[in-house]
Amino acid sequence: MTAILILAAAFVIDLLIGDPRWIPHPVIGMGKAIKRLEAWIRRRFRPESLKKAGILLPVLVAGGSFILTWLLLLLLGWIHPWLAWSAEAVLIATTIAVKGLKDAGLEVYRHLVQGDLPAARSGLGMIVGRETAHLDEPEVVRGTVETVAENIVDAVISPLLYALIGGAPLAMAYRAVNTLDSMVGYKNDKYIHLGWASARLDDIANWIPARLTALLLMLSALLLGLDYRSAFRMVRRDARKHPSPNSGFPESAVAGALGIRLGGTNVYHGVSSFRAYMGDAKRPMEARDIRLTNRLLYTVSVMFVVLSLLAIWGAGGTLWT
Secondary structure, three states, X not given: OHHHHHHHHHHHHHHHHOOOOOOOOHHHHHHHHHHHHHHHHHHHOOHHHHHHHOOHHHHHHHHHHHHHHHHHHHHHHHHOHHHHHHHHHHHXXXXXXXXXXXXXXXHHHHHHHOOOHHHHHHHHHOOOOOOOOOOOHHHXXXXXXXXXXXXXXXXXXXXXXXXXXHHHHHHHHHHHHHHHHHHHOOOOOOOOXXXXXXXXXXXXHHHHHHHHHXXXXXXXXXXXXXXXXXXHHHHHHHHHHOOOXXXXXXXXXXXXXXXXXXXXXXXXXXXXXXXXXXXXXXXXXXXXXHHXXXXXXXXXXHHHXXXXXXHXXXXXXXXXX
């Protein structure tokens, strides 16, 4: 039953305390390692060799994260099993962000309810890359709903799934892949070659979790009395219109469940970019859609954890022991 207790404890830890700023977070270390490794690669390799060198980033960062986590748990296990189990629960908790995602959405929601649109724009600007200074309220709501919906995969289902398969080492490796994608996985002049492998690996790592998330969102919509039929239809119709092979699945499912239309024009560094529409605009977007999306987030998260614990129990509690 050890694996059940570890995964359950990790989920509860995240729900209760999230990621306090006063506790050093592994992602910060990953980010520093990525910057140093990138600088080393650019010094050592010519521009025409950066595409081959780009493979080193996920191999060294994700592979290193897996090995270091495994060695740490092995060392703690030699001291006492409870130390290893406790550390594993804490480490898995750092790879998920249910509370952080919910809190980020609620901050924008509270400002909107209070009529403070500038503060809501600022809150949204902390969690998205698009420009937010001139957005109206529906666009602020859209940005928040899209971000929460998309990150249900990256911040919840994917790390939990990899923790289910391979414990903290594999969950940490996934978080490293996701961090790499957020730092170097861009199709611009700087990273088109160096970051291609990181971006591709992130797409592969999230392929199954994204589609699983869409299914769980449909079931959650049913439990919450939302439009689960429309969620199903919108996933079938719109999910593949998204430029990401994965993000369209949770976004279209949420759009269908809420009866709103996501997507549209975003501005990045002064340049407008149109993203395909997801869902039908059955009604105008409003602040309460953020709260409804958070309810979907929590329902999906709890549902997946319960299913995971049942899977571990069915396997005799020895999936990764």
